[in-house]
Amino acid sequence: MSAIVLFDGVCNFCNGSVNFIIEHDKADYFRFAPLQSEIGQNLLEKHGIDKFETDSVIVIEDEKAYTHSTAALRVARKLDGIWSFFYIFRFVPAFIRDFAYKLFAKYRYKLFGRQDACMMPTPEIRARFLG
Secondary structure (H helix, E strand, C coil): CCCCEEEEEEHHHHHHHHHHHCCCCCCCEEEEECCCCHHHHHHHHCCCCCCCCCCCCEEEEECEEEHHEEEEEEEHHCCHHHHHHHHHHHCHHHHHHHHHHHHHHHHHHHHECCCCCCCCCCCCCHHCCCC
């Protein structure tokens, strides 16, 4: 069993986050696909997610899609070490978590920059990417 992380493939912060997840996911639970890819677009459509409303990270787990801060917390709960502790923030009301998440997401390009194209995974981690 695994979960899929859809991410903004041109966002430097998102690409760094994917690398962080891979490094802290020793169980190889997560698979990855850029939102801009054909697979990413198909999964957005399948789950009825507006690509203009949600453009950062989406987690698909057990055929259910999670967005915004809930997606980030779903990732955290499966990471090794202290990172799984952050799942405790699920008890903070979603409207508060999502406000902070959306504010950060809005400025992520200004803070971390963006690329002209989606990242190309190294051969060592290529198997974790869909498509």
